[in-house]
Amino acid sequence: MLIDIHAISHGRAASVEIETEIPAQELAVSLQEIHVDRPARFQGRLTAAGDGVIELDGTLTTTMAGLCARCLVPVTQPVVVDVAETFRPGVTPDGTEAADGSYGYRGFALDLLPPVRDNLVLALPQRLLCREDCQGLCPVCGADRNQTACGCATAEEND
Numbered sequence: 741m742l743i744d745i746h747a748i749s750h751g752r753a754a755s756v757e758i759e760t761e762i763p764a765q766e767l768a769v770s771l772q773e774i775h776v777d778r779p780a781r782f783q784g785r786l787t788a789a790g791d792g793v794i795e796l797d798g799t800l801t802t803t804m805a806g807l808c809a810r811c812l813v814p815v816t817q818p819v820v821v822d823v824a825e826t827f828r829p830g831v832t833p834d835g836t837e838a839a840d841g842s843y844g845y846r847g848f849a850l851d852l853l854p855p856v857r858d859n860l861v862l863a864l865p866q867r868l869l870c871r872e873d874c875q876g877l878c879p880v881c882g883a884d885r886n887q888t889a890c891g892c893a894t895a896e897e898n899d
Contacts, residue, residue, distance in 0.1 A: 741766070741853040745845075748788045755787040758798065758852070766853065767802075769860055774868050777805035777816065782856055784823060792829035794845075799823065800856055809867035810876030811884050821863040825855040 741762060747753035762780045769776050784798015800821040808815050826842040827850055843855050875885035880892035 741856070742849045742851055743786065744848060745786065745794065745850055746848045748786060748794060753788075755785050757785055759783045762853070762856065764802075767857055767860060769857060769864070774804050774806035774864055776802050776819075776860070778803045780856075780860070782823070782852070786850065789826075793842075794827040794850065796823060796825045796827065796850075796852065796855060800860060802860070804864060804868070806868045808870040808874055810874040811870060811886055812877065813870050813884075815868050815870045817868070819860070819863060821859050823856060823859045825859075 741760065743756070743758060745756065748756055760782050762782060764776045764779055767776050767780060780800055780802035782798055782800050784796060787795045787797070789795050800819075800823055802819050803816055804819050805814065805816045807813065827845050828842045830844060830846060843850075845851070870886075877883065878885055878890045878892050881890050883890035883892075
């Protein structure tokens, strides 16, 4: 996702507004069976900070999908991620993060995909739940304890 920064680089503009949609397959984010299932919308701004440094501020909005970690029902949840990153000329121009936490660029184009993807990965939960009080599956009979009281726990206590 390359963004033209000629206007910022040549001092014709102090900032550039960005509004774009990123296909889910471009983000290629998947963590423990949790994945982005819809295109993501990014809205933000690139701002010149002097000496070739450019600041990125914006918001990424999408949805994640997967199976509940306790009861295995399909779950889809919205994700809203605030993105605030720094780009420096010539630092790691391949798009990876440098030791100081900044991203690099060369010429008059910035690739926004690496920092947006990195921020999205950090925002994903370690496990997805259908709801906070999900009771999960019975370890004895496999019944969904959110839907039925199977009685297995009571039977084990009486043995």
